[in-house]
Amino acid sequence: MPTIKDVAKAAGCSTATVSRALASPEKVSEATRSRVAQAIAEVGYAPNVAARNLRRAESRTIVTLLPDISNPFFSEIINGMEEIAHKAGYQILIGDCERDPARAEAYFNLLPTNQADGIILLTSDIPPALVRHAGAPLVMACEFFSDIDLPTVAIDNYQAACHAIGYLASLGHERIATIAGPISNPICRERTQGYHDTLRSLGLEAAARVVEGDFGFRSGYQQGLALLQDEALRPSAIFCHSDEMAIGVLKAARQRNIDVPGSLSVVGFDNIGFSEYCEPELTTVSQPRHEIGQQAMRMLLSILAGEDVVRRQTLSTQLILRKSTGRPGCA
Amino acid sequence: MPTIKDVAKAAGCSTATVSRALASPEKVSEATRSRVAQAIAEVGYAPNVAARNLRRAESRTIVTLLPDISNPFFSEIINGMEEIAHKAGYQILIGDCERDPARAEAYFNLLPTNQADGIILLTSDIPPALVRHAGAPLVMACEFFSDIDLPTVAIDNYQAACHAIGYLASLGHERIATIAGPISNPICRERTQGYHDTLRSLGLEAAARVVEGDFGFRSGYQQGLALLQDEALRPSAIFCHSDEMAIGVLKAARQRNIDVPGSLSVVGFDNIGFSEYCEPELTTVSQPRHEIGQQAMRMLLSILAGEDVVRRQTLSTQLILRKSTGRPGCA
DNA sequence: CTGAAAGCGCTAACAC
DNA sequence: GTGTTAGCGCTTTCAG
Secondary structure, X not given: OOOHHHHHHHHOOOHHHHHHHHHOHHHXXXXXXXXXXXXXXXXXXXXXXXXXXXXXXXXXXXXXXXXXXXXXXXXXXXXXXXXXXXXXOOEEEXXXXXXXXXXXXXXXXXXXXXXXXXXEEOOOOOOHHHHHOOOOOEEEXXXXXXXXXXXXXXXXXXXXXXXXXXXXXXXXXOOEEEEEOOOOOHHHHHHXXXXXXXXXXXXXXXXXXXXXXXXXXXXXXXXXHHHOOOHHHOOXXXXXXXXHHHHHHHHHHHHOOOOXXXXXXXXXXXXXXXXXXXXXXXXXXXXXXXHHHHHHHHHHHHHHOOOOOOOEEEEOOEEEOOOOOOOOOOO | OOOHHHHHHHHOOOHHHHHHHHHOHHHOOHHHHHHHHHHHHHHOOOOXXXXXXXXXXXXXXXXXEEOOOOOOHHHHHHHHHHHHHHHOOOEEEEEEOOOOHHHHHHHHOOOOOOOOOEEEEOOOOOOHHHHHOOOOOEEEEOOOXXXXXXXXXXXXXXXXXXXXXXXXXXXXXXXXXXXXXXXXXXXXXXXXXXXXXXXXXXXXXXXXXXXXXXXXXXXXXXXXXXXXOOHHHOOOEEEEOOHHHHHHHHHHHHHOOOOOOOOOEEEEEEOOHHHHOOXXXXXXXXXXXXXXXXXXXXXXXXXXXXXXOOOEEEEOOEEEXXXXXXXXXXX
16 A cells, blocks of 8 residues: 555655645645645555544544434435434444443443544433543433433434324323333433323323333334233323333234224334334334434534534423324224 | 553563463463563553554455345344354444445455455345456355356255245145246346245246336236236235335235135245234245354354355245234135 | 654554 | 564654
8 A cells, every 4th residue: 555655656745745635735735645645646645544533532432322223214314314413424333232231332442542532322321430530522312311411412202202292192092001111211200201291281190001012013012011911900001111012012003902092002212214104104203313313413513623512402202193093092 | 542662661571472472372381471461551551453454464354245135134143243243353344235246346356455354245136257356265145157256155945936836726726927036146046946946846836927126115016916917917925035025915916805815815034024914914935044044154264264164055935924914815 | 935854642563 | 582673654753
């Protein structure tokens, strides 16, 4: 591989000039600049990034920490992030934590050694101590910590839940249950709060029922089975904190011979690709995932550039009406 | 951040000794080694990776190129790769190509500048020229090129298809169709070949019908709709080259009021998580994804280490029998 | 606007 | 077993 020296030789100038021609062209005369450009093409030069990083003490790499890479919810967010990062000459390193603090720690350890310039957190399920002593810019997307104030881009989970519950109530549902994500998760608390507040304002609080899942298919299925077990207590609608759990509920209902939406309405959250292909198609809360990814990355790059940023961006959600919701008892 | 010099000073030795204590402890005396270890803990040292990479002319980074990060089929493979890579001190950079040759090229360009040491290809949908002139180790996983012989770990697609079709035929199906992935894709050709050969050996070739999809839900749905349109020509079973397409077919059948498995059997490929939660649960060909990821990474690391490798590893598949298949006309 | 020169932090000959 | 030394390729003062 040719180095900057080879280019300098070919262009008849010093390595410093080549470097400048690349990094700050305006500081180099028109003539020199074009000679350098030609020399670069001639020798087939590409800068050695490790050398540049060492010298500049940066890595041009952003880590994205997520709880589970197999959840398709994240992929569109990552696409949005990548789009912005790539334009700015940054790379993304995807870190799958799998609820393992050691993994999270390994990724945070990339910061002090200049292997990463910053981290975007798509999960709050990591040791707070890591976050507090990160020593490099951090941005939260989708989630947040209850006790640590980080720059954040997210939706209004409270409002989204209110909206979903309000819609179910407007359909005539009076017994609305929730299958939440982990209660330790602040966004789930917000959603649950929105759920309770809406029920209360509608006088439906007596029939409130919240069970906990982990966002995955299986937990939705199991909690759905439990929720639908006792006919006397059976909810007529279930609001789920993820589409996977909602799809699990759909399976539970099928197994219990409960028609959806005839005898049970189900609302999901996230609008993943599957939600259009399950039976029945899922009514769900859609988040602007691509935009969340873009904004989070923009925010982090701004911070890295030393610019001031709006520390809290809230993007809007949309309730997508499909076939899993209807008036109660219309079977 | 403390450097190796600080450690040397604290341990009362030279930087070279510290470096050796870290890289090849057996070359350093017991006593020195422990003094170095203590000094490292004392000053809180962590090696600067950019400097090491520059010096060693390596990056300890492996790129994984895949066609679409939102396809959950890949996530378990990536987990397997990460497991092995991490143990060996390597990082994984996930490259989503999105069928864009420019993206693929950008990732290949990391090779000559030592930003990546090798690439694992999970897609064959990239310009062959890139592959031919990569200038660093490449390994294929799952897929392969018809005209470029790369070290590969994959399943026997031909056999897997034969097995699936044989099973369908054993159930009594005589009109078996296939929704293939892109015909330009060699693995799809193999599967299609297995399909035809099996039908022929069974005397069922006259009713053969192959249409092309792109592995996604929508294409399965659309091709399913088309395949099920004309009652006279309607297949009694459809073999799909991906679970997503099979799930699309399920939706198409529902829309056409065709009972699965009563009037139509459907077989998928990949055994993604959703295949257990769709209606009916999907019979599908399962690939050992975790193991594929592990083996592919092991192979690449061996090549990097200059070891000889078995250039072609074939892992076994399993036909998972669930609810989407049955005897024809048993509705 | 350009060149000389120092050095980022680390490793690997090469000596001893 | 350990120290000395010369860079890896690049950027960035500092002079001019």
